[in-house]
Amino acid sequence: MNKKIGILTSGGDAPGMNAAIRAVVRAAFGEGIEVIGFERGYDGLINDEHVFLDIRSVGDIIQRGGTILKTARSEEFMTEEGQKRAIETINKNEIDALVAVGGDGTFRGALDLTKKGIVVMGIPGTIDNDMGYTDYTIGFDTAVNTVLSAISNIRDTASAHDRTTIVEVMGRNCGDIALTSGVTGGAEYILIPELPVDVMAICTKISEAMIKKKSHSIIIKAEGVDIPTMELADMLARSTGMEVRTVILAYLQRGGSPSARDRMLATLTGKRAVDLIRDDSGSRAIGIHGAKIIEMDMAEAIKIKKEADLELLRLIEILSC
Numbered sequence: 137m138n139k140k141i142g143i144l145t146s147g148g149d150a151p152g153m154n155a156a157i158r159a160v161v162r163a164a165f166g167e168g169i170e171v172i173g174f175e176r177g178y179d180g181l182i183n184d185e186h187v188f189l190d191i192r193s194v195g196d197i198i199q200r201g202g203t204i205l206k207t208a209r210s211e212e213f214m215t216e217e218g219q220k221r222a223i224e225t226i227n228k229n230e231i232d233a234l235v236a237v238g239g240d241g242t243f244r245g246a247l248d249l250t251k252k253g254i255v256v257m258g259i260p261g262t263i264d265n266d267m268g269y270t271d272y273t274i275g276f277d278t279a280v281n282t283v284l285s286a287i288s289n290i291r292d293t294a295s296a297h298d299r300t301t302i303v304e305v306m307g308r309n310c311g312d313i314a315l316t317s318g319v320t321g322g323a324e325y326i327l328i329p330e331l332p333v334d335v336m337a338i339c340t341k342i343s344e345a346m347i348k349k350k351s352h353s354i355i356i357k358a359e360g361v362d363i364p365t366m367e368l369a370d371m372l373a374r375s376t377g378m379e380v381r382t383v384i385l386a387y388l389q390r391g392g393s394p395s396a397r398d399r400m401l402a403t404l405t406g407k408r409a410v411d412l413i414r415d416d417s418g419s420r421a422i423g424i425h426g427a428k429i430i431e432m433d434m435a436e437a438i439k440i441k442k443e444a445d446l447e448l449l450r451l452i453e454i455l456s457c
């Protein structure tokens with residue numbers, strides 16, 4: 137009998153989720169496997185809100201941000217009752233394996249299902265790049281490029297007006313977007329949630345820069361850093377006498393057409409998910425190490441914590457002279 141896959145996207149949307157859906161549907165078609173998509177993440181699974189996905193239904197989406205299946209952070213799925221109903225939906229629709237595209241919350245939900253006997257393939261989709269078992273998550277590269285383009289514009293104005301500008305980027309617990317966009321955008325200072333903020337050190341650096349005839353600075357601050365952006369701006373302005381402006385990029389950096397790297401990661405992980413289901417490999421978390429697509433046990437993958445690359449902060453110290 138032919139197999140059947142259910143797919144959902146969950147948590148914050150990330151550019152490349154659509155490319156992953158497309159890859160799963162078309163690779164499955166090649167294997168004679170049927171695919172249905174659950175809408176709004178685990179909520180759709182609980183309420184059996186699904187659509188049939190054939191090869192045409194995923195046409196013209198590879199370039200689109202967001203997710204055609206919509207997404208949600210399901211509170212109901214965190215309850216025993218919610219998970220029981222989700223499993224009923226899976227059984228009722230005779231689904232052999234679920235593909236869950238999302239971040240760490242999505243994977244924790246997937247692990248709960250695997251413990252109850254459901255086969256789940258986890259595909260990492262979040263702009264935060266906060267999953268320790270994989271080098272990259274789908275959406276991160278696009279988000280960083282969006283931030284970079286914003287920094288370039290902001291830099292023109294900061295330079296023209298001799299101002300310091302704090303650019304707040306996303307990342308509640310993980311500073312990867314801040315670190316990567318800060319280093320590649322030539323920022324003077326990067327603040328990440330993994331480290332405490334030393335406001336005096338920033339003031340000293342800006343003041344020293346002024347003495348060295350550097351009249352403007354860009355500070356990249358992740359949203360999870362434990363000082364509000366406006367408060368930081370006031371403190372810096374008072375201490376250095378410089379004009380300080382703030383830009384909060386928020387959802388500007390979460391949407392948009394996925395970059396080539398994100399489309400590639402989505403396509404390769406989507407295809408691998410289908411191969412693993414075809415081969416009855418059991419539940420796996422799929423990711424990338426270097427240039428190689430990898431897969432591992434879901435419980436093990438969740439245990440691996442992401443660590444900030446502090447070398448990049450030291451590099452900023454050297455290069456932002």
Ligand code: F6P
Nearest residue numbers: 148239262263264306307308390
């Ligand atoms: O998980 C991605 C992310 O964009 C985080 O960077 C951010 O903290 C969070 O989602 C915001 O979530 P929401 O859109 O649900 O408020």
